[in-house]
Amino acid sequence: TQLLEQSPQFLSIQEGENLTVYCNSSSVFSSLQWYRQEPGEGPVLLVTVVTGGEVKKLKRLTFQFGDARKDSSLHITAAQPGDTGLYLCAGPGSGGSYIPTFGRGTSLIVHP
């Protein structure tokens, strides 16, 4: 089983601060997805990273895939209250499975 460990588990910050959350594994992933889930909603796909060392930007969000494709990070610049939510990373299951496996997520609260 390919496990994804996310850290920190919880993060509470003030509006305008920067933050980074991490998604780590001992296994190599062919790709990783990041999702954001707001209370009472299903997770919403933010990005997919595929290539080792890849960096993708989505407005104030910067996603990076590690060179060895075992880890990924999400950096948010000048966080806003609208960034509040649960950030989940996910990747393919072991053995080429089509069943994505998810980390437990980082719960982010941005205070105005």
Add this chain to the structure above:
Amino acid sequence: GAGVSQSPSNKVTEKGKDVELRCDPISGHTALYWYRQSLGQGLEFLIYFQGNSAPDKSGLPSDRFSAERTGGSVSTLTIQRTQQEDSAVYLCARGAVVNTGELFFGEGSRLTVL
């Protein structure tokens, strides 16, 4: 939206009752997944449907859980003789048209078993 409708959005039931949760994805997507999300836990895979292939039921936690998909579209997750530990949000997702691992989720069905 994500093109996945789930109903009911909330369900409160008594221990021992059966419940049915429905997932209705937009047409043209053959991959459909059910996950369970409990408080403080990650997303737990339950079952996966892909086209006409036999579903992957490896995530179903007990024989009280079953799911079917009719006509390659609507799916129903049934929980028999519900227990308090079944309380969770049940999420349905469709896969991308080209299997990239990307999932598009419905808003979930919150089940509370009293």
